[in-house]
Amino acid sequence: MDLILWRHAEAEDWPEGDPDGARDLERSLTPRGEKQAARMAAWLDRQLPDGARIFVSPARRCEQTALALGRKYKLRPELAPDATPDQLLELVQWPQCKAPILVVGHQPTLGQTIARLMGLQESECAVKKGSIWWLRHRDRDGTNQTVVVTVQSPEVM
Template sequence: MQVLIMRHGEASFHAESDAARNLTNRGREQTAQMAVWLRTKVSRIDRVLVSPYIRAQQTLDVFKAEFPLPATSDIDVLSELTPGGDPEQTIEYLIALAEDGVDSVLIVSHLPLVGYLVADLCPGVYPPMFSTSAVACVSIDTGEGRGKLEWQQTAGSVS
């Protein structure tokens, strides 16, 4: 299974709560750039897992405008994908999806969880930093439940 782990786009700090922060215009631009770049690297996404926080939802909306998802793609909003979420719960969910035949998943979430997901999936990998709209690609061996970090890309270095 291929898992694309994406941090949300740049968000404003002016909001009633952390969950209510909106993307900035720069965050929308970064996310659109990343989605366009990903079209050259990824042929399809079967399933999307996204945080319930507004900035993650908005990131997914911008992403979908540039990387059309198949009509068969399911989108799951998971409370486990908030900044303080439990990476092990998400990994268990990913393994269950793989066992159901899902080949590719996009996760849209937050720091520090995105880094912990990569580290917990990939033995020997320290949690990487994620700039806004950055994506890491992890291939998971479903038999072992462990993965390999294939690449990580920041929005600022795509064109």
């Protein structure tokens, strides 16, 4: 199974006067974020198989990031900013799903998921805004493994 984790591109700052995060889902990409999303989408479109399934957080900044790819996607509440790695992994059916899955989401969920799948000692892995982590599950001699296929950042595109 291939699991591609794409952190949303750069977004507007947290609105002042919104201490409980009520308007967090409404935050849009900045002009720089739009460029980041476009660069990563161009690369990803060349790499992503046609049958890939795409799941996106309901946050506006995530949907705008996914829109740059120009493919069909589904908004999933399980990927909202307060999502857990368990919710993400259950949604994508890791590692049983046969189709590649692209998830557009948030920190710290993406970094926590990477750390868990890679068996890192830290509970979270840093994931830059707009970057992609492509992970693959495989069975090697009866042992389940997670390997990193690639990590891409919009700054190097």
